[in-house]
Amino acid sequence: MKFQTSLQTSSRFSDVIMATDVAIGCLGATRLYGQNGLYQIQLVLAELVANSVEHGNKFDLSKSVEIKMETVNDDTTISVIDDGPGIDPAVLDKLHNPESLRGHGLHMVKQITGNLGVKDGHIFTILIQNKHKE
Amino acid sequence: MAESEQELREKLREFEQAKPPVIRSVAPANQPVSKLLANPVSTAEFESTRSGGIKCRLTLGPALIDFEGSLEETVQIITRLTQEFAKSNIIPGAGLS
Numbered sequence: 573m574k575f576q577t578s579l580q581t582s583s584r585f586s587d588v589i590m591a592t593d594v595a596i597g598c599l600g601a602t603r604l605y606g607q608n609g610l611y612q613i614q615l616v617l618a619e620l621v622a623n624s625v626e627h628g629n630k631f632d633l634s635k636s637v638e639i640k641m642e643t644v645n646d647d648t649t650i651s652v653i654d655d656g657p658g659i660d661p662a663v664l665d666k667l668h669n670p671e672s673l674r675g676h677g678l679h680m681v682k683q684i685t686g687n688l689g690v691k692d693g694h695i696f697t698i699l700i701q702n703k704h705k706e
Numbered sequence: 707m708a709e710s711e712q713e714l715r716e717k718l719r720e721f722e723q724a725k726p727p728v729i730r731s732v733a734p735a736n737q738p739v740s741k742l743l744a745n746p747v748s749t750a751e752f753e754s755t756r757s758g759g760i761k762c763r764l765t766l767g768p769a770l771i772d773f774e775g776s777l778e779e780t781v782q783i784i785t786r787l788t789q790e791f792a793k794s795n796i797i798p799g800a801g802l803s
Binding site: 573574575576577578579580581587590591594595597598600601602603 | 766767768769770771772773774775779783786787789790791
């Protein structure tokens with residue numbers, strides 16, 4: 573079964589939190605993931621949307637954040653797209669510094685999912701494979 | 707089984723069996739075909755597929771949801787989405803009627 577969800581929201585934090593909750597609720601309805609799996613996906617998604625609001629859209633409320641999810645069989649691809657100019661992938665690789673208080677979010681995303689793709693500097697995509705089912 | 711779930715299954719059977727593929731809008735929610743679709747699903751469109759399944763597009767608050775599956779899968783997904791959101795306050799206005 574193929575299941576796709578897309579949500580577009582303003583950069584207001586209350587709106588993106590609601591969109592994240594709705595996205596997780598929709599994913600929950602597929603019954604592909606257990607509570608723990610959904611919790612991990614929610615952590616990752618929250619990090620990506622917060623990143624889009626803060627670093628992509630620079631808190632500009634006129635700019636939007638889009639969440640796209642596509643589930644095919646057991647695998648779900650989630651993309652978070654902001655309206656910002658995009659980050660240089662070379663800069664992205666240097667963001668994580670264990671001694672810094674910043675830059676840990678995307679590192680956490682990579683740790684949980686094992687992957688993080690960036691296209692055009694503003695489309696962040698992760699693949700959730702069935703190891704997160706439980 | 708909920709009465710509304712059975713209503714939905716019967717309604718969707720028309721789309722599953724329709725040939726050639728047809729598109730029909732079942733909502734907006736002020737003309738619900740069943741209690742199940744009334745809330746929190748705000749619009750729903752169904753289309754029969756050449757393989758005998760059903761394509762479904764729902765709007766649910768800010769979410770646009772597309773899926774394709776068998777009649778039973780479609781009923782299950784809509785039922786679960788309704789259960790997931792009907793009693794929550796995640797989507798403004800849902801669960802009030």
